[in-house]
Amino acid sequence: MRKDKQQIEPSVIKEFAHLLGTEVKNGRLEIPDDFGKGYCAGFVFNEHIRMLILNYELNEDLVVENRDINAHSRMILFKFQNIIPKKDPLSAAKQLRAIPSVLIATSNLNTEVIIPIDTNTASINIEVDANYLSGLFEFSEKSPVLQSLLENTQPLLFEQIIYPSLQKIADEIVSEPVDETFELFFLRIKAEELICRLLMELEKREEKRLYALNVRDIQTIYRIKEQMLEHPETPPVIKELALCANMSSSKLKRIFKQIFGSGIFSYYQEFRMKEAARLLKEEKLSVSDVGYKLGFTNLSHFSRVFGEHIGMKPKQYSLRT
Secondary structure, eight states: OOSOHHHHSOHHHHHHHHHHTOOOBTTEEEOOTTTEEEEEEEEEOSSSEEEEEEEEEESSOOOOOOTHHHHTTTEEEEEEESOSOOOSHHHHHHHTTSOOEEEEEOTTSOHHHHSOOOSEEEEEEEEEEHHHHHTTSOGGGOOHHHHHHHHTOSOOEEEEEOOHHHHHHHHHHHHOOOOHHHHHHHHHHHHHHHHHHHHHHHTTOOOSOOOOOOHHHHHHHHHHHHHHHTOTTSOOOHHHHHHHHTSOHHHHHHHHHHHHSSOHHHHHHHHHHHHHHHHHHTSOOOHHHHHHHTTOSOHHHHHHHHHHHHSSOHHHHHHOO
């Protein structure tokens, strides 16, 4: 039996339940049929780390006050998105094009902008105290990116693409059956494993200097990114993107690389090859159809680029079971 539910359930999930006229049971809130479908679950493991699992669809947007934000101003947010598989065919089809990733934000950013309580949410949000994380590392060995994140004094945001080993851990958090006696212990270990692996990836980033961000610039960069990925058959032109963003080309490139860890064209090419893999595997298109659909006029060039990103030629990939 859990000893004190008031201490292990985040305030925001109880506030959410109050708005919906229901209760949180064993850390889990089932969305009433009148409001939508799905669930959210919340766990306060200790004073250093807490987690929310959000997987629901609402009939209309709600505004939920998160009283924990001000009380835990040293918390760093890790928001894992597009990693919970959708069960209904329509949502699943949309998710095929979504990129599983994690947003990493310092407490200076307005996380309500990054994590709205909207009508369709599927994410795992983990908050970790920056002082706790900083105490786990030798300060002199940190990369500039990792150091700036753990200092938690600037408004910073990073996005990291989810790779298979991270997806496996996320799957275990969402669906692994665990006896109630071990549930909190199991989930805390998995949450910390996710954070550890992410910090290992951030440490590889090469930026020597980081710039404080504001919500407007972040929203602009994400709008430009979505605009670019809507047309994977058309390579991005930096000057045109900068004009749409109302930024200088240098500022656009600098902020994009700081957030995503790669340059604009590299990010675009990575997405284009993942889209090629999806078209080959999910839609069963031929290699030539995929190449031409994604803007390649030379199929040998397409095959070479695909191999560099995916690890095998497109024909080999399409024949895999």
